[in-house]
Amino acid sequence: MMNKNIRKVAVLGSGVMGSRIACHFANIGVEVLLLDIVPRELLPAEEAKGLTLESKIVRDRIVNSSLETALKTNPSPIYSKSFVKRIKTGNFDDNLKDIAHVDWIIEVVVERLDVKQSVFERVEQFRKPGTLITSNTSGIPIHLMTEGRSEDFKDHFCGTHFFNPPRYLPLLEVIPTPHTKPEVVDFILHFGDKMLGKSVVLCKDTPAFIGNRIGVYSMLAVTHLVEPLGLTVEEVDKYTGPAMGHPKSATFRTADVVGLDTLVNVANGLAQNAPEDEAKGVFELPPFIIKMVENKWLGEKTKKGFYEKVKADDGSSEILSLNLKTLEFGSQQKVKSATLEATKPVEDIRKRMKVYEQGTDKAAELFRAMHYPLFEYVSRRVPEITDDFFRIDDAMRAGFGWELGPFEVWDVLGVRETLAKIKAEEKRLPGQDGEVASWVHEMLEAGCESFYKIENGVRQYYDIATKSYKAIPGTEDLIVLDHIRESKTIWKNTGVSIIDLGDGIINCEFHTKMNTIGGDVIQGLNKAIDLAEKEYRGLVVSNDGKNFSAGANIGMIFMMAVEQDFDELNMAVRAFQNTSMRLRYSSIPVVVAPFQMTLGGGCEFSMHADFVQAHAETYMGLVELGVGVIPGGGGTKEFTLRASEEFKEDQIVQNTLKDKFLTIGQAKVSTSAYEAYELGYLQKDKFAITMNRARLLADAKAKALELADEGYVQPAPRNDIKVLGNQGLGIVYVGASSMREGNYISDYDRKISEKLGWVMCGGNLSSPTEVSEQYLLDLERKTFLELCAERKTLERIQFMLTKGKPLRN
Structure with a gap:
């Protein structure tokens, strides 16, 4: 495969697809040059300002307004607002010369062959030899676009058809021409998979591709x-x-x-x-x-x-x-x-x-x-x-x-x-x-009864040419639980399977509805840690579901609270907290690999892992206030601990506390793994991001092995967490009151906020004090139970269970 680094990409055309493709390349850390045409006439507003067609702001109006529109769409095409600065904009007349400095040029102009060919003619004037050049067409035959182009252009040209929206739809079709060098195709297939996180499909140059x-x-x-x-x-x-x-x-x-x-x-x-x-x-x-x-x-x-x-x-x-x-x-x-x-x-x-x-x-x-x-x-x-x-x-x-x-x-x-x-x-x-292709009959005659089969945990497909089964190319180093669950499960209950991933690493997989966390999951996680500490080198917590976890099983909490079985509820919350703490303080490395919805308890488990290997599309948050409680599985304690670590002598420490308090108080959920870091759910040097969901489990296993190989040392529980006591409570109560007066929250929201603040400040302490994790966990649990005794909390939980959305009572 060709040895090439993609540091800079030019995207030609800033329409719906172009601007979003530019955003996705910015997502992976690449510098992007986004170009479009120069307007032919002034807008009334531009005329009123005395601008002319020669003004820079006018010449770049089309590209800038397209990018602005893309960035306003919901869901967003960009992982973090800070990544927008990786995109530079310009126009074909003034800035096409700058493509001489890029590694890949992607054409995304209007779907007309004549327009594309004229763009490529201009590109040839500035493109340096060896630069990748691809077209994001959805239907124009790729080979027709290279007519009249140089040999080097043809060698490095193919179709790359992204599906809209490019951040969220994983399909990337790659369509070579008869001239495309095989190493160019291999490179784009590899880059699309590993770096862009795509399911890359090699297509023939046929109408509408695959x-x-x-x-x-x-x-x-x-x-x-x-x-x-x-x-x-x-x-x-x-x-x-x-x-x-x-x-x-x-x-x-x-x-x-x-x-x-x-x-x-x-x-x-x-x-x-x-x-x-x-x-x-x-x-x-x-x-x-x-x-x-x-x-x-x-x-x-x-x-x-x-x-x-x-x-x-x-x-x-x-x-x-x-x-x-x-x-x-x-x-x-x-x-x-x-x-x-x-x-x-x-x-x-x-x-x-x-x-x-x-x-x-x-x-x-x-x-x-x-x-x-x-x-x-x-x-x-x-x-x-x-x-x-x-x-x-x-x-x-x-x-x-x-x-x-x-x-x-x-x-x-x-x-x-x-x-x-x-x-x-x-x-x-x-x-x-009603007639199927002859190769299907030949497959059955050859004694092959299915298109796919699993052998030794590897998925194989029927190869028409050899009339035998072969491993699907590119999947050899993936770990798919579906393919190994039957032969590699070492323990299971109704909510969890513990699966041997090989090389001394085991995986704890949830398979409850929405992967919610109840007694069976708590039991399974503790069993997985027991097994890993006795016989293995490390533990991964992940699954193949649609979401990592929607959080604690609130139906179970509701039943206990309604029946006022507070001893039972106290035991359940304590077990949850103890499990979070075991994830952190076990003698083996624990890597949690979240993806998609990672809410409440799913977020708390991630926050207590030694390392988080997150899929780029991870929507993480402590959302408990929406059902009338505070995070009770160690989340409130953990955010208090993290605030303490960020306190600096020369700064107003209450502001650090306020930021952490508001993240929980407003139930903020990240829109990507990068934003989960910005919100404080993920910590610097303790997380990495996998772009391709199919590779998440293999990456998490590799990380667990790396931690074990480095000589993992069991950490000691913390006794040095600085809490602010009454000094911090003042800012919490003032903040809650002003939010209530501005009608942003209800009276009950204020009550929960004040209780959350009480825990995060360490309770009623006359001055800043250093406390232990267990001290904070006890406060957290006590407050959680008090809120479960409130009628308004029960109303919120019931509403969430029946309607699937929060009630603001």
């Missing part, structure tokens, strides 16, 4: 099934959402978000540019979509699509849905389905697919009418769009948010058993005849 070819086929297939199955917009989105392992936005809501015009453009492009595609009739639009485009009902961008949000006279709003027969908007109808009810209790997506397929109502009919032709379609795209079918699954999971790709679903339903069903499916889609 993700959009299969994704748009799948969405349009549903639109052709609406009439024969008599489906409404609500039914389709209910049936094709999370129950099916697809995102919440399902089918029609996704079309509204993406924009119907975008969907139609890709569909029209496929209808024209893929004449050999047997199912090209699927890309021809049904009448209702044609009519919607004529009406300019393009989705969110025009405020009308398959859904429309309307405001009533009383200020309330309602989301109406489109009647696909009459094309009128009306109130949404409740969707009922026996099949969906049957799938609800089935957590495991693989088992759920079987339940779904076997149903007898409309939902199951749609499932079969969607999937059987899809299996036929994807099998026949190999080797047209890729030589390796697993890349289709990778693209659909990473680009469209499917939990399982089409071949994975087919495996679950049984490859051989499904063949007759595919042939017999009555709801045929245009151009499809």
Whole structure:
């Protein structure tokens, strides 16, 4: 592989994609030069200021306003506001010469071949030989862009198709041309995976590549099934959402978000540019979509699509849905389905697919009418769009948010058993005849009954060329708990599995609902520490769920509090605190590897680890005030300890305390792992960030081994935590009062805030004093229990349990 450092990147074009790609490169520490065109006319406001077309502020207006728009979007494209300074802006006329100093040029201008070719012609004047140059097109054939370019340009050029939004959707399609040097392709695949955190899929230069070819086929297939199955917009989105392992936005809501015009453009492009595609009739639009485009009902961008949000006279709003027969908007109808009810209790997506397929109502009919032709379609795209079918699954999971790709679903339903069903499916889609590709029959004849299999913890795929199984390239050094759980579990209970990761490191995996922490998880963590101290070298705490942990099981707390079983509750909170302390003060290194939601107790466990190996997308926070309590698993104690470490003699120490107090008091949740550091949840030199979620567990294991190899020494509990006593309480009470007077918080919020401050100041002490961790833990627990006895706290917990959001009473 080529030896190349990417220090500077130029992004040409600052539209929706360009500005967000620039932000994502800034996220990983790269300097970015973001350029766009010079405006041709002045805005009235610019004229009023006496500016001209030659003024720098005018010349850079388009690029600066695009970047500003991107930075205002929610969720944000940037990990931390401080990273914005890594992006320099400019324009093609004044600053294109600066691309001579970059390592990679990414073109993201308008989707027109002539425009792209003219940009590349100008790029050639300044680009230094050996610089990577790629195009972020979603549909224009990559090879056409290199016409008239130099040999060095062609050698270093390929397509890099990011999916929007680039920070959050992991798919990156890499599309080489016949001229692209193999080492260039290898480098981009490696950099995309390790540095950008992407699921990188190598594609052939075919219409719409892989993700959009299969994704748009799948969405349009549903639109052709609406009439024969008599489906409404609500039914389709209910049936094709999370129950099916697809995102919440399902089918029609996704079309509204993406924009119907975008969907139609890709569909029209496929209808024209893929004449050999047997199912090209699927890309021809049904009448209702044609009519919607004529009406300019393009989705969110025009405020009308398959859904429309309307405001009533009383200020309330309602989301109406489109009647696909009459094309009128009306109130949404409740969707009922026996099949969906049957799938609800089935957590495991693989088992759920079987339940779904076997149903007898409309939902199951749609499932079969969607999937059987899809299996036929994807099998026949190999080797047209890729030589390796697993890349289709990778693209659909990473680009469209499917939990399982089409071949994975087919495996679950049984490859051989499904063949007759595919042939017999009555709801045929245009151009499809129920015949799968011949290589699938050859696979079965060769005695290979599935597309994938697990061997020695490694996932393998059926290789068509050799008619045998091979390890999926690039996955050899990943650790996937699903692949080793069966053979490597050394202990388990209802909420936890302890799994041997090899090399003397074990992992404690939670698998409760939302990975909440109750008695079973506490027991499992303590067992994992016992085992690690006796027989192993280190412990990792992580899992393969959608979220690391949503925090303590508040349902359990609610039951004990309602029954006023305070002895039991006291024991439960003490066990929680003791577990946090054991994570810190065990004789082996403990590495916690959080990702996505890491709230309450999940955050407290992370804060007590020897090291935190966090995924970049970690949303961490102590959110207990939202349910009327304070952090009770050691979180309040820990923030007090950290404030004490930051006190400096020559500064007003109350300000340090105030910052820490407000982070808990306002239940601040980080929007990235970097922000978790800025908020004080992660500590300098005690955390590292993994960009690619698939690599998190392997990175955490490597860190645990490193700590063990360095000769890990068990730390001693702290007795030197400086608390401010009454000197600090004054600022807490004044702050809470002013927040109440400004109507930012309720009376009860003030009460909880004052109790939180009381703990963080060490209680009623006449002067600053040094106390122990145990002293603070006892205060924390006492206060937690007092709040659990309050009616308003119980109301908050009950509201959270039933409504899933906080109550401000």
